[in-house]
Each structure stands twice: as C-alpha cells, then as structure tokens.
Amino acid sequence: MMSGDPLFYCIGLATILIIAIGKSAFGGGLAILGIPLLALVVSPVEAAIIVALELSLMDILALQRFGRASWSLPDLAWLLPGLAAGIALGYLVFVHVDARIVSLVIGVVTLLFTAHWFLKGRLAAAGAMPVRPGLALLAGASSGFTTFVAHAGGPPVAMYLLARGLDKTRLVGTTIVIFTLGNWLKLPPYLLLGLDNPGTLWNALVLAPAVPLGIWLGRIAHDRLDQKRLFFWCYVLLSTAAAKLTLDAALALLR
Known part of the structure; x- marks a missing residue:
C-alpha cells in the first residue's frame, strides 16, 4: 500500500527534487542526503530502495540532457x-x-x-x-x-x-555516465527487495514526478553557473x- 502520510509526500518529493537538481547541475553529490531524509518518514531499507530506483530514472533523463558531446x-x-x-x-x-x-x-x-x-x-x-x-x-x-x-x-x-x-559540461556529463553504470549495476538487488515490499515500489512511483522537474532545473542551474x-x-x-x-x-x- 502507498503511504497515506502527508509528511511522506512533503519530505519525499522535496528530497528527490533536490537530488535530481544536484545530478543535473553537478553530476551528483546530493544523493547522500536521500536515505537520511527519507528515513525520517519510512524505514531505512525502504528509503534505500526508493533512492536507488529514483537515481536510476535520474540517470536516464540526465544522459538525455548531457549527450555524447559532453562525455570525455x-x-x-x-x-x-x-x-x-x-x-x-x-x-x-x-x-x-x-x-x-x-x-x-x-x-x-x-x-x-x-x-x-x-x-x-x-x-x-x-x-x-x-x-x-x-x-x-x-x-x-x-x-x-x-x-x-x-x-x-x-x-x-x-x-x-x-x-x-575538464570544462564544466564535460565534467558533469562524464560523471553522469560513470554513476549511471554504477547505479544500474546495483539496481537488481534493490528491485528484488522492492518486489518483496510492493508498497515501496508504489511510493517510489509517486515520488517519480519530482525527477524530470529536478533534472530540468538542474540543467538550468548548470548553464547559468x-x-x-x-x-x-x-x-x-x-x-x-x-x-x-x-x-x-x-x-x-x-x-
């Protein structure tokens, strides 16, 4: 079952948005906030599963924003x-x-x-x-x-x-490629854990709309810095x- 706690949605959406902005602006770095913040409203294990799933989605969208021309x-x-x-x-x-x-x-x-x-x-x-x-x-x-x-x-x-x-765009684009491989290689175990906790997968799905918004805002920040x-x-x-x-x-x- 999905969480019925409004606090979960407030903290969860804000957390995923912040991580996505960091992914697109700097190549990463803010994911370290994910589990501690989400653990305020869900269990640490559920927080880890949600962050892993959202990061994998962020990687796909970030790779579209930073194509091969930005890779070293x-x-x-x-x-x-x-x-x-x-x-x-x-x-x-x-x-x-x-x-x-x-x-x-x-x-x-x-x-x-x-x-x-x-x-x-x-x-x-x-x-x-x-x-x-x-x-x-x-x-x-x-x-x-x-x-x-x-x-x-x-x-x-x-x-x-x-x-x-490297110039700023090559730095971020190259970092995203590396983190994408690492995150996707680690994804299967988290998916297996999620299958045992269907509510966690639904919660991750509910927070997913924050990902494209954060990636878009992060790219704007990247271009302006x-x-x-x-x-x-x-x-x-x-x-x-x-x-x-x-x-x-x-x-x-x-x-």
Whole structure:
C-alpha cells in the first residue's frame, strides 16, 4: 500500500527534487542526503530502495540532457573498465572486508584532497592534468569497489575528474555516465527487495514526478553557473559527502 502520510509526500518529493537538481547541475553529490531524509518518514531499507530506483530514472533523463558531446571519452575508456573491475572485486571479497574501514580511508583521503584545493588549489592558476590511464583505472576500480562494499563510490572518481580540469559540461556529463553504470549495476538487488515490499515500489512511483522537474532545473542551474563557481560547489559537495562518510565510519568503528 502507498503511504497515506502527508509528511511522506512533503519530505519525499522535496528530497528527490533536490537530488535530481544536484545530478543535473553537478553530476551528483546530493544523493547522500536521500536515505537520511527519507528515513525520517519510512524505514531505512525502504528509503534505500526508493533512492536507488529514483537515481536510476535520474540517470536516464540526465544522459538525455548531457549527450555524447559532453562525455570525455578518453577518460571513460579507462574509468569504466576500472569501475566494472572494482565492482566485481567488491563482490568477490565483500565478506572479507570491513566496510567501515574502507569508508573511513576513502573519507579521510577525500577530505585531505578537498582541503588542499580550498587552501591552495583554488588560488592557483587554472590548469589541467592530462589523461593518465593508470590513475583513471585506479580511480574507477576504487569507485567500483567502494560503491559495492560501502556505498561510497563517488569520491575516487570525483577526485580524478576534478583534477583533470575538464570544462564544466564535460565534467558533469562524464560523471553522469560513470554513476549511471554504477547505479544500474546495483539496481537488481534493490528491485528484488522492492518486489518483496510492493508498497515501496508504489511510493517510489509517486515520488517519480519530482525527477524530470529536478533534472530540468538542474540543467538550468548548470548553464547559468560559470566554471569557477560550479567547480567551487562541486568541491563543497565532495567535502560534505567525505565529512559525513568519515563521521559515520568513525562512529560505527567506535560502537
């Protein structure tokens, strides 16, 4: 059965709208808000299923807004195989890895990376790191591995692409392609969970209209933000996600 709680619709629609705007404006970064906000009105498991389903829809619509002309193919040629390999490795060693330690390491490294940019990189002359196949493979593999074992695949790829110094549209378009592959590879388990909870699927369907609106608004924001300001907000989102990841992992290890 669908939720009859008006608060669910208020919080749910606002949450999905915000995530969709972030997807289309910055390539992602706001999805980290999804489960904590939705968990205020539904169970955490149901929140995770809803977010996974909505993200998959966002990916489809965002790919239409950011077509092949916005993709950095030389980077994707190395990042995507690395991502797939990392997800496969995560599947193979999942039971042997402490996700809390993985999350903590990724969070701390990302915080150091963003801190360096805010302290020095933001003030340096504009530049771009060339495509580095080995580093791209490592970033993709790290992202795939961490997205499987700790649901924290964004930071490794974001660090690599931000260091590349791509123009704002190529940065977002390339990020969307990578997250689309990761999200769709993780979708089947969430769909199976949803089939056991039909009400969750109905709730996700009810919130779905917020997705195209958010993608449209996000693209408008993307087009209006200049390169410097968009990069600034990308780093803000990355550092916020890293701080939450580090805090959650540290608290989990202390329990």
